[in-house]
Amino acid sequence: MKPSDQRRFDAQYKKLLTALKLHNFSRTTIDIYARAVRRIVANTDCPPDRLTKDQCRDHFSALIDSHSWSTVISDRAGLAFFFKYVLNKKWDWGSIVKPKRIQSLPDVITYDQVAQLLTATREQRYQSYFLCTYSMGLRLTESLGLEVDDIDAEQMRVHVRLGKGRKDRYVILPQQTLIILRRYWATHRHPRYLFPAGQNATERFRAVKTMSKSGVQRTIRLIARDAKIRTRVTTHTLRHCYATHLLERGLSLRHIQNQLGHESINTTLIYTKLTEPAEQLAITVINEMIDQLPSKLDARD
Numbered sequence: 001m002k003p004s005d006q007r008r009f010d011a012q013y014k015k016l017l018t019a020l021k022l023h024n025f026s027r028t029t030i031d032i033y034a035r036a037v038r039r040i041v042a043n044t045d046c047p048p049d050r051l052t053k054d055q056c057r058d059h060f061s062a063l064i065d066s067h068s069w070s071t072v073i074s075d076r077a078g079l080a081f082f083f084k085y086v087l088n089k090k091w092d093w094g095s096i097v098k099p100k101r102i103q104s105l106p107d108v109i110t111y112d113q114v115a116q117l118l119t120a121t122r123e124q125r126y127q128s129y130f131l132c133t134y135s136m137g138l139r140l141t142e143s144l145g146l147e148v149d150d151i152d153a154e155q156m157r158v159h160v161r162l163g164k165g166r167k168d169r170y171v172i173l174p175q176q177t178l179i180i181l182r183r184y185w186a187t188h189r190h191p192r193y194l195f196p197a198g199q200n201a202t203e204r205f206r207a208v209k210t211m212s213k214s215g216v217q218r219t220i221r222l223i224a225r226d227a228k229i230r231t232r233v234t235t236h237t238l239r240h241c242y243a244t245h246l247l248e249r250g251l252s253l254r255h256i257q258n259q260l261g262h263e264s265i266n267t268t269l270i271y272t273k274l275t276e277p278a279e280q281l282a283i284t285v286i287n288e289m290i291d292q293l294p295s296k297l298d299a300r301d
Helices: 003-022 027-044 053-066 069-085 111-120 124-136 140-144 175-188 201-205 213-226 235-248 253-260 265-273 276-291
Strands: 157-160 169-172
Touching: 003 027, 003 069, 027 053, 027 069, 053 069, 111 124, 111 213, 111 235, 124 140, 124 175, 124 213, 124 235, 140 213, 140 235, 169 253, 175 201, 213 235, 235 253, 235 265, 253 265
Parallel strands: none
Antiparallel strands: 157 169
């Protein structure tokens, strides 16, 4: 870009960051939306206020070939925000790109495989973290960010702060999880974090941040591979397994929704497609209900 165009874009980009902050978006959303704007500028070498619809179409055509649909969707959302709140332009993004609706099912492993994964985890910090994540159905950052004061041992619950959508919630704290968390915390005694960064007790006690997300994800993949689990496993897989296994044991969808912090029950309904026992239970219940009807009914006109 010409120096004058670059200066104008720099001012617009600064305005974008301010608008995102004022809309109270999470740090992750701010990064995604800002990256979307930087990406299209880098690909077109053109300031956003001079982009044509043809340039946008070409950009998204290339993006579809090189990135996932989730990236296409998030980039379109980021650019729509930029055009609306920074450039004061209202574009018909549907005429430029229409991301297909993704309806893929999450990967899950069996209850026995979860136990196998935990047994195969040799380091106490990771074993404690994986159990914590699975046993309360937490997201990656929710369990990493747990603090000592979030644990309510009297009421056997955990205060999950600033979950998805920046919402708090309480989840049930299993007795075994409390024991494991106490046992691990006693090894480092950090005044704030349950899962502080560091390779030894001294480093963890003095840590100013939690374990890294990338380190946790890399570790669970390696352990799953060593445990001969063929399914692709991430920390989020443990959350899906938690919901699926609870459903298999007869817990209501409403209770599972509350535990996971889903805003809509429709999000929780996906787990009914992941469990064969739930389908078999439905068949049994329906047949038992109908079998209780009178066996001989008089048909009348």
